[in-house]
Amino acid sequence: MGNHDAGRTPVTVIGLGLLGRALAGAFVAGGHPTTVWNRTAGRAGPLVERGARLAGSAAEAVAAGPLVVVCLSDYEAVREVVGPLGEALRGRVLVNLTSGTSRGARETAGWAAERGVAYLDGAVLAVPEAIGTADAVVLYSGPREAFDPHEPVLRSLGAGTTYLGGDHGLSSLYDVAALSVMWNILNGFLHGAALLGAAGVEATSFAPVAKTLIETVAGWVPGYARQIDDGEYPALDSTLGTHLAAMEHLVRESESLGVSTELPRFVEALAGRAVAGGRGGEGYAAMVELFRRP
Incomplete structure (x- = not known):
């Protein structure tokens, strides 16, 4: 009281x-x-x-x-x-x-x-x-x-x-958007841990490297956000086409180690569609245009 x-x-x-x-x-x-x-x-x-x-x-x-x-x-x-x-x-x-x-x-x-x-x-x-x-x-x-x-x-x-x-739906929309980020980050780490685990590397040894990379990527987010809002996707580091070529390495490495290729093949397929749609010379943020469509 x-x-x-x-x-x-x-x-x-x-x-x-x-x-x-x-x-x-x-x-x-x-x-x-x-x-x-x-x-x-x-x-x-x-x-x-x-x-x-x-x-x-x-x-x-x-x-x-x-x-x-x-x-x-x-x-x-x-x-x-x-x-x-x-x-x-x-x-x-x-x-x-x-x-x-x-x-x-x-x-x-x-x-x-x-x-x-x-x-x-x-x-x-x-x-x-x-x-x-x-x-x-x-x-x-x-x-x-x-x-x-x-x-x-x-x-x-x-x-x-x-x-x-004032839009009542914004909180839930932010929530599920954040969950998308979380699950994609975690799935990437878990697949990477599976790859290294096939070579006898413990996940705890991989964790510091993964954490550093996640923090690096987090630093890219504000710049990517500006590109998305502007609708322009300059290739500041490498083109989407270059990313696509590197994705093939991930698929092949997964195959050779007996690790599931489902996730890297899916990522590769998405990037392939974007490149086929004419965005191969743009930066990776151009993938947002693929996700905007059903």
Whole structure:
């Protein structure tokens, strides 16, 4: 109660999976009176020990404060849980940090608007243990007037709290775009580790080299982004045609070592299509034109 007296905004967290528990824990650590609810009440035990209050129902949880954060399995589960609450949600800000698609986010925003609920969609670009630290990036999209009053509270979740704009779908779209980057980086490292492993090299020996290369490529991203926005792809280091020739080396090396060629052949096929389409003399960023088409 002392935190509330000190002017801290009360927060409700619905959904106590790994991420939901981390979100609630960050609000508690930030000094905000935090009410939690989950279908399986036992998950709330450690949070209650730290100062959170366990509500007896979702309706009771929502009534506890002006800001309601939901983190469930999918958007359908969100509507299933908060849908029956009706008037209890009116006048509050509902923040949905459930993973989904931009279409799902916009549909949920429409659903909330029909019920007079201020709605923010969000995406968490961090593992649960990073929540509440400088490493956590949490994105939000929706009405600015719903975000601004609660920004100080939401910053409890991470230093990377970012408002993207009024389009509710932007957070989810950023999320899946970031996942594309993550999976492609990880797949490249894992395939490289498989290649070296075939020669008896441990992955831990490869890791420092891979990390350096990943950091080097990360340094190229701002320049590539400018090329994409400008629609011009100068070959500043090597042409796409040169890249294509090097991809053949990767395929052949994989074959000779008995390592799967599926990933390098796929990459080679994509680059081959771009070269066949007349982009062989441009830089690698020209591949974006291939990805823009179905």
